[in-house]
Amino acid sequence: AQSVTQLGSHVSVSEGALVLLRCNYSSSVPPYLFWYVQYPNQGLQLLLKYTSAATLVKGINGFEAEFKKSETSFHLTKPSAHMSDAAEYFCAVSEIQGAQKLVFGQGTRLTINP
Amino acid sequence: EPEVTQTPSHQVTQMGQEVILRCVPISNHLYFYWYRQILGQKVEFLVSFYNNEISEKSEIFDDQFSVERPDGSNFTLKIRSTKLEDSAMYFCASSEWGGAGYGYTFGSGTRLTVV
Numbered sequence: 001a002q003s004v005t006q007l008g009s010h011v012s013v014s015e016g017a018l019v020l021l022r023c024n025y026s027s028s029v030p031p032y033l034f035w036y037v038q039y040p041n042q043g044l045q046l047l048l049k050y051t052s053a054a055t056l057v058k059g060i061n062g063f064e065a066e067f068k069k070s071e072t073s074f075h076l077t078k079p080s081a082h083m084s085d086a087a088e089y090f091c092a093v094s095e096i097q098g099a100q101k102l103v104f105g106q107g108t109r110l111t112i113n114p
Numbered sequence: 115e116p117e118v119t120q121t122p123s124h125q126v127t128q129m130g131q132e133v134i135l136r137c138v139p140i141s142n143h144l145y146f147y148w149y150r151q152i153l154g155q156k157v158e159f160l161v162s163f164y165n166n167e168i169s170e171k172s173e174i175f176d177d178q179f180s181v182e183r184p185d186g187s188n189f190t191l192k193i194r195s196t197k198l199e200d201s202a203m204y205f206c207a208s209s210e211w212g213g214a215g216y217g218y219t220f221g222s223g224t225r226l227t228v229v
Contacts, residue, residue, distance in 0.1 A: 042222050043120075049217060094215065100162045101162060102157075104158070
């Protein structure tokens with residue numbers, strides 16, 4: 001069975017500081033990995049995905065994530081936080097072959113301090 | 115940019131009542147999904163639907179739940195007799211191709227409150 005653990009339910013950074021949101025996964029087969037963002041009163045928007053190509057994946061809004069198989073991690077980073085980045089971020093995993101469902105982590109709420 | 119539309123955005127219902135949550139997927143998408151998020155908990159997979167039948171469902175999706183694509187544009191989730199623990203945000207999603215690796219588009223959700 002697959003699972004995702006996001007370390008820290010709440011992360012707070014200053015505007016302009018590095019954003020680091022942690023995600024570790026468990027999967028018995030090679031995974032696909034995703035980061036989704038949810039702004040208040042909105043749906044889940046795909047930030048980026050890893051689908052077994054390049055291990056460093058670039059997404060929208062300046063975010064990127066690196067797949068590290070040895071560490072079973074897929075941490076999300078952004079060099080310089082902006083006030084508009086304040087949102088809930090979800091890491092998710094799915095199997096490569098056949099599976100259609102996503103297994104989500106519990107989410108990390110990112111707060112940006114001015 | 116094409117969107118997945120969900121209605122209503124918020125629904126309040128009495129325990130034991132039937133509710134239908136509605137979704138209009140993106141028009142050329144063939145795969146449809148429902149997820150839910152109980153307040154403070156993870157987003158959980160409920161069901162996937164393709165070619166007019168359920169292709170996968172979770173243990174949450176018991177006999178109280180059903181899905182339907184009644185008219186080629188809407189995709190609905192019905193809960194026959196709601197319980198307090200059904201209170202959650204329900205997300206519809208669609209994708210052009212099967213498999214999460216191709217990417218879903220999620221709707222903005224329906225918040226269901228059972229009283």
